Amino acid sequence: MIEKGITGLFEDFLNKESLFQEKKVLQSSYTPSAIVHRDNEIKQLANILAPALRVDRPSNVFLYGKTGTGKTLTARYTTAKILQVAEQRNIPITILYLNCKLNKIADTEYRLIAQLSRDLGKEIPATGLPTEEIYKVFYTILESKKQIVIIILDEIDQLVKKAGDGIIYNLTRVNSELKNSQISIIGISNDLLFTDHIDPRVKSSLSEEEIIFPPYNAIQLQDILHKRSKLAFKESVIGEGVIEKCSAYAAREHGDARRALELLRVAGELAERAGKEKIELTDIDEAEEKIERDRVLDIVKTQPKQQQAALLAIVYIAAKRIGAIFTGDVYALYAEICEKIALRPLTQRRLSDIISELDMLGIINAKVISKGRFGRTRDITLAIPLTVLPKIRSVLEQSLDL
DNA sequence: CGAGATTCATGTGAAGTATACCTTTAGGCTTAA
DNA sequence: AAGCCTAAAGGTATACTTCACATGAATCTCGTA
Numbered sequence: 001m002i003e004k005g006i007t008g009l010f011e012d013f014l015n016k017e018s019l020f021q022e023k024k025v026l027q028s029s030y031t032p033s034a035i036v037h038r039d040n041e042i043k044q045l046a047n048i049l050a051p052a053l054r055v056d057r058p059s060n061v062f063l064y065g066k067t068g069t070g071k072t073l074t075a076r077y078t079t080a081k082i083l084q085v086a087e088q089r090n091i092p093i094t095i096l097y098l099n100c101k102l103n104k105i106a107d108t109e110y111r112l113i114a115q116l117s118r119d120l121g122k123e124i125p126a127t128g129l130p131t132e133e134i135y136k137v138f139y140t141i142l143e144s145k146k147q148i149v150i151i152i153l154d155e156i157d158q159l160v161k162k163a164g165d166g167i168i169y170n171l172t173r174v175n176s177e178l179k180n181s182q183i184s185i186i187g188i189s190n191d192l193l194f195t196d197h198i199d200p201r202v203k204s205s206l207s208e209e210e211i212i213f214p215p216y217n218a219i220q221l222q223d224i225l226h227k228r229s230k231l232a233f234k235e236s237v238i239g240e241g242v243i244e245k246c247s248a249y250a251a252r253e254h255g256d257a258r259r260a261l262e263l264l265r266v267a268g269e270l271a272e273r274a275g276k277e278k279i280e281l282t283d284i285d286e287a288e289e290k291i292e293r294d295r296v297l298d299i300v301k302t303q304p305k306q307q308q309a310a311l312l313a314i315v316y317i318a319a320k321r322i323g324a325i326f327t328g329d330v331y332a333l334y335a336e337i338c339e340k341i342a343l344r345p346l347t348q349r350r351l352s353d354i355i356s357e358l359d360m361l362g363i364i365n366a367k368v369i370s371k372g373r374f375g376r377t378r379d380i381t382l383a384i385p386l387t388v389l390p391k392i393r394s395v396l397e398q399s400l401d402l
Numbered sequence: 403c404g405a406g407a408t409t410c411a412t413g414t415g416a417a418g419t420a421t422a423c424c425t426t427t428a429g430g431c432t433t434a435a
Numbered sequence: 436a437a438g439c440c441t442a443a444a445g446g447t448a449t450a451c452t453t454c455a456c457a458t459g460a461a462t463c464t465c466g467t468a
Contacts, residue, residue: 110448127448128424327412347452352413368413372461375411 018234019272019279025232026265028258035077036227037220038070041211045078045186048209052093052148053086057182060172060206065213067190068256074213075152075186082150092147094120100159107159109167113138116151139174142181149183156187157194161360165198172205215255221247224257225264233268239278242267246284263287293388299361300392305400306346309337310354312396314364315389318382325380327352341400355380 024030035042049058063071079095086093096119100107113134114124120141124134142149151171153159160168168185175182187206189195195203216224225243246267250260264279266287271279300311313334317325331348338345346354355378359366365383370376384392396402 108448125424127422128446130447133425133447346450348412349414349453350451353451368458370459370461371411372459373409373463374461375409376458376460377412 017277019237019268019277020232021234022232023265023268025228026261026268028262031073031076031080032228035070035073036224037216038074038213041070041074041213042078044211045074046081048211049078049082049150052082052150052184053089053091055091055146055148057148057175058150058184059208060185061187061209061211062195062207063186063188063211063213064192064194065190066192066215066254066256068250068253068258068260069213069215070257071188071190071213072154075154075188079150079152079186092145094147094149095152096120096149097152097154099154100156107162109163109170110134112159112163112167117141135170139177142174142178142183144180146180149181150186151183152186152188154188155190157189157191160194160198165202168206169199169202172202216251216257217255218247218251221250221255221257221260225260228261229264232265233279237268237271237278239280241281242279242284245281249284249288259291262291266291289385289387292385293391296363296384296388296392297395299363300395301399305343307354307358308396308399309341309343310334310351311358311363312393312400312402313337314358314380314382315393315396319389319393326377327355327380328377330355330380337400337402341402343400352378 025032045061045063048061051058063075065071076097079097083093083095085091096116098112098115098119100112110127110129110131113131114126117124117134117138120138122137122141124137156168168187171183171185185206195207198206222243225247229238229243243264246260246263249263250256253259263284264287267279267283270286270290271283274283276283300308303311310330313330313336314325316333317329327348331351334351335345337343355364355366358364362383364380366378366380368376369379382389
């Protein structure tokens, strides 16, 4: 009976006309063949990188701008073009792209260099080797032939926040050790204040050149959405005002084009699943909620057990009473939870760090406050929409066997 | 009444510890001449 | 004798603990008006 139902479901699915023509156009990994409204930035970046074609080292560049303003896209697009030209003329240029934010890939000096070496085609164990040794390996690969290596470090602020600015300093100094090759760095950051917190020497060497990406305004966003949706969807599946609403949402979030595209894609998926023939305005609202829910759930699910237990403690407390939550309360409940599920409880010192980590992930807000006579602590609030809370709770409980 | 001193609860930094994993090396075993 | 496998030794990064000190405003204290 059930089996029949599922088979039927699949058949229905196949028979149903999809709203999409080419869904990947709306995915964030997609690089369009032409980028709109970023001509200036692309030109600037191209000018800065052009010396690479003469096998001179280009200046290090720093790209600033809020999320979804096309920084990554511009960097990837421009470097891809350079690479294309370089290949035709046989110019030795290598481009490395590394997103520092993706969990655990590059959040320490060791892991960063190891990952870069891996990208250059050399297997490096995850641990066990001296960092010095990894640098040597890295040097050797670079020196194996004369070349210009352009390293794109996306979300570099995350890296520096976690591992300090020494890494960048070392990286910029690598050039003086190299004879054949030269590297130059493209740093990408959404945090405009980021450079205020780093060593001035690092700052000056990293941002020999700077390009600032202004947010897209609503009209530009609409333009982008129109162009992409034409490729992505079949004709006339987009309802009245849908694009306008998407771009309005995104413009509210400081002109985040990535978000606008995601919104449109998810809205499309939802409409399709519901068997509609058109995307309607209500689908967008639903999509917005779903995106946020998925983002949070994804983070929560992939956290280590300890972090999950800590978060669960916070969730419990938040559900029980309104108002501020303090570190001490969290620790007490966290310890209880640990006991219940036979998890070795960590010290309060460590929990304090975990709370900071959760804060960095954007699941909670934790601000250090002083309560005067009553000591100082963190004022913790959940940064999760209330509608998702029960779901989070059950996910956590399930994952912790509670 | 107001300027310091005090106090609390925890933040935060530094140093030490446990664990997991890596490479190297030496010894023991197997194999083939 | 050469080749291969294994286990031990020596070393590292990372996550965590331990220890010690730093914080900062509400509250207390006490001299002064």
